[in-house]
Amino acid sequence: MFDVTDIAKGVAEGNFLLLAKTISQIENKVEGADVYLTKLVPKAIPIIGITGPPGAGKSTLIAGLVGEWIAAGKKVAVLSVDPSSPFHKGAILGDRIRMKDWYLHPQVFIRSLASRGHLGGLNSSMIELTTLLQSVGFDQIIVETVGVGQSEVEVASLADTTVVVLVPEAGDDVQMMKSGLMEVADVFVVNKSDRPDAQTFTNHIRQMMMENGVSEDLVKVVATVASQGLGINDLMQAIDAHQIANNALGNYKKIIFTKAIQLIVAHKMQQVDLKKLEQDIETATINEGFNIFSFTQNYF
Ligand SMILES: Nc1nc2c(ncn2[C@@H]2O[C@H](COP(=O)(O)OP(=O)(O)O)[C@@H](O)[C@H]2O)c(=O)[nH]1
Numbered sequence: 001m002f003d004v005t006d007i008a009k010g011v012a013e014g015n016f017l018l019l020a021k022t023i024s025q026i027e028n029k030v031e032g033a034d035v036y037l038t039k040l041v042p043k044a045i046p047i048i049g050i051t052g053p054p055g056a057g058k059s060t061l062i063a064g065l066v067g068e069w070i071a072a073g074k075k076v077a078v079l080s081v082d083p084s085s086p087f088h089k090g091a092i093l094g095d096r097i098r099m100k101d102w103y104l105h106p107q108v109f110i111r112s113l114a115s116r117g118h119l120g121g122l123n124s125s126m127i128e129l130t131t132l133l134q135s136v137g138f139d140q141i142i143v144e145t146v147g148v149g150q151s152e153v154e155v156a157s158l159a160d161t162t163v164v165v166l167v168p169e170a171g172d173d174v175q176m177m178k179s180g181l182m183e184v185a186d187v188f189v190v191n192k193s194d195r196p197d198a199q200t201f202t203n204h205i206r207q208m209m210m211e212n213g214v215s216e217d218l219v220k221v222v223a224t225v226a227s228q229g230l231g232i233n234d235l236m237q238a239i240d241a242h243q244i245a246n247n248a249l250g251n252y253k254k255i256i257f258t259k260a261i262q263l264i265v266a267h268k269m270q271q272v273d274l275k276k277l278e279q280d281i282e283t284a285t286i287n288e289g290f291n292i293f294s295f296t297q298n299y300f
């Protein structure tokens with residue numbers, strides 16, 4: 001595997017070849033990848049998770065944020081996971097069109113990742129990859145995920161700041177409750193605020209925050225029109241404010257706790273042969289009186 005110093009040198013020069021190769025090696029869990037990861041020395045660069053339904057404008061918002069950051073001389077990495085689309089290539093193409101300005105920019109690294117069928121839709125190497133990005137010289141790191149199923153919760157569990165992007169649409173407020181977005185959002189974005197019902201929708205969110213005891217001192221609600229670049233600065237300020245508050249509270253330890261659990265569970269699960277499990281169930285359930293507890297003990 002490639003030396004981290006060489007990858008960082010490439011990143012500094014706007015050459016992401018070694019980084020891209022290393023990401024593939026980690027995703028494919030090539031031999032030595034686990035040892036390689038133990039040698040990383042990550043900087044405390046906060047991970048920003050951006051989630052929300054398909055078409056909400058996440059990629060357009062990210063393109064706007066990226067524009068601001070590169071103007072400030074920063075190096076930006078964007079990891080994008082789109083589990084909702086079986087036509088993943090199409091999804092990449094869509095993002096390319098909107099983020100096209102940044103695809104070839106030497107300060108920006110953009111990578112689309114397959115979700116690899118992982119439950120909840122997050123790429124199962126996300127913790128590894130974000131830690132790698134923290135170790136090779138990026139100043140801003142974004143993870144974009146589509147808000148389906150549990151992925152909002154998962155992105156929140158590994159992001160230092162979770163931005164939930166919604167659009168003014170009737171009925172969304174109900175859905176928001178269902179998916180537990182209230183618990184995961186550090187910043188709410190009402191994108192497509194050029195729509196006439198935007199204000200009503202924003203009021204809905206504020207009301208639901210109140211009902212759930214979420215203070216606007218902690219969770220900001222930002223109105224944006226990403227396609228026109230409106231509200232991007234407000235969003236940046238809301239993200240910064242959350243990160244300052246988060247650091248003051250020492251919340252990063254909670255995120256390390258959650259990540260550690262995920263890594264430990266993933267490691268333990270590696271020792272389980274899922275094909276064999278299926279076959280064993282086939283055999284064990286032939287007789288009546290199958291007991292799942294004694295059955296699973298064989299796997300402990
Ligand atoms: N009217 C309007 N359209 C927007 C806005 N932001 C994004 N869009 C459009 O919404 C569509 C989906 O945007 P995209 O960023 O790909 O959404 P994603 O699936 O959440 O990443 C694109 O056609 C955008 O041009 C906005 O603020 N107002």
Ligand SMILES: [Mg+2]
Nearest residue numbers: 058059095144
């Ligand atoms: Mg997108």
